[in-house]
Amino acid sequence: APSYGATPRDDGSPSTPAPERPPKEKRRRRARRADPADLHPAMRRLNQLSDFIVTYIPWLFLGYLLFSAWFLHVFLADEHTKKFHTWIDTMYFVFITILTIGYGDVYPTTDAGKSYVIVFILVGACLGSVILGYVAEWVLATQERVLEAIARRRARVMSADVEKIRERLSDASKRSVARAERGERDYPSRRRMDDAMDGEPTDAEELPDEKNAESSNVPVLKALFVVLFFTTVGALGMMAIEKLSFTTAFYWAVVTVTTVGYGDVTPKTDFGKLFTCVFATLAVGTVGWAISTIAELYIKASLVNDANEKLDQCRVTPEYLAEVGGKKGYVTRLDFFKATLVSLGKVTDADVEMVDARFDELDVNDDGQLSIEDLIGDMDQLAADLAKVLRAREEETGP
Template identity: 25%
Template sequence: MGVLYLFVRDGKVFIPPSFWKVSWLSAGGSAGVRLSVSRLSACILALWSIGALVFYALEQEYVCEDEGSDCKKKVQLFDAFYFAFITLSTIGYGDIVPSNLYSKLFLVVFAFLGLGLFSTFLDVMGSWRTSLLQHLKTRASFGDLLEAMIVLLVVLGAGTMGLSWIEDLEMVDALYLCVASATTVGYGDLKPLTFQGKVFVIALAMCSISTIGYVTSCVGDLIQPDSDTAIGFGGDETQWSLSMLDRLFGRRGGKQEFSLSASGKMKLFLFSKIFILLLLAVLVIRHFEPHLSYTDSFYWSIMTLTTIGYGDVAPSSKEGKIAQVILCLLGLGLVSVGTGVLGEWRKRWFHPPLPRS
């Protein structure tokens, strides 16, 4: 799950130049890119509609209830719109899938063209977070940790209660489905079955994917502070308290110490924490799901923390589902930082810096 941080100025979406290179819509310059929210919404609606209608036209599987009775398409029009949204949001439950070669080829093109623009739209839809916190701050003073907790409680509370009521799920199952949807893990072992449930999941994903991304990034910043980004509980290095792991490794304060890009020791701390997180995840899920082997438990942990979530291995007990919720909230931001570091290494390997003259 990637999170793009945007700014809304004078009713327009502003994409900073550091985030903007070239997209299929246009190329950005040094001043960044500004799109009106209404124009962005119109583009998203057109993209969503075209994707759904083309997918509906390409799907030619029919279902007949009785021999001799009228047959109807297996994928109905609403199902096509639901499928297009679940694809663009990268949730991918797997309850609706392309059934022929042409649908699969279209899906590849549709995903490549639409994911970048749709992630921007989801980030704009998550801007309610900023409005809520600004409103609350006029009434009381609180820090970043409480901000993230408020956002988390609003998203998970509303999502869990809504799914429990609409889909008639137990609270733990509703929470599990809510987190699997909002983090885009989307195992598919639990998914909305009713028309109302699918509509609710679409609305929930619009409002929560970017917001949960913000919360997990904040948690990752708390576990592994980085003065290069400091998007969550950051600020300056004097505000960061070293964790027990950092003290064990002999880490000290200081700007250089807190720069992930400049400090090799920081990278060691980061990947050590990811390893410990994976080890704990394997042991915990193995304890609650004894039918899973250690290999399956490790595989499940990786599929969860990378938000791939195939769904072939998923927790079945209440305790295992709660463990999955905690793992997502604690680990997604941290692993995202780790994959970013690996990406930087790849970039430096293939594009080494030019020697100074």
């Protein structure tokens, strides 16, 4: 047998054993826990830069917007069309662009302006995507908490059902189950169990009450109020500043807060452009939150309804036991396992029937078990089928 200790030299003296190399996983862990001082200076500076960007991303984003506005106004002011001639037009362009509204009424016309706007949009999109990533992470975390709460509730309900079944079972009913295993029936005991269930609260009454319809509609009403509030404020503001009609003003407000930005209705005055900058900054994010809240509530309601349906299918009740157990009058571990997988949607009845059919096909001697005799019999059948096919081919290609 190989020795992992000291090995003797030619002169008989033991040599120093070679140090044991750590497994790959241990080496990976040590690499991940490596001291920053041991890293290459370039990698250390890159890590520091990444930490700085992640920590101060909101302020970097704001500084980037201000720098872009300053750069466009000072260096890229188009003297012909005067797109960035005033600070108001420049800030208006920056906000409309970064908020992805994009009316199209202010845009670069020179090659230098177009080149910078390319960089401005790409870098701004990257910085903005980090902020959106935080929002997406929060939404996903919320959904995960909802799913975990539903799973815990399902486990509590099933445990409560099992406890109730145990409490309802009496000595007489246990004896009736034993007799059912022998193929006998005990209708009086079943009647006694049914009588014991009469007068008890139903499953819906035993479950903790969910929020009623009125309280569940409160977030939706808040979200709708936010959308209506900002569209109304924006419409009234443009009616007063730009002298737009009622319909046109509301049309502009909806197109703006949803970042559709057709560009057919835009502010013409400096005060209207300033109003749009402030209004869009406050409204776009808030209305986006309201719309996402409505979508989140719908998704949450769908998850809860789906979970409740699956929960109802997994309720451990005497009726459930009778349905799953069938004629034998009791439920085995395999019966419960299959029924639960089907009710949870992990498999279908067709999948279970296919597996059962495959088992029956392999169980040649019909003893309910797969043994070496079954496998040998299956191989014999396979050999016979193969021989039949070969004989048929020989007959077809005969002399």
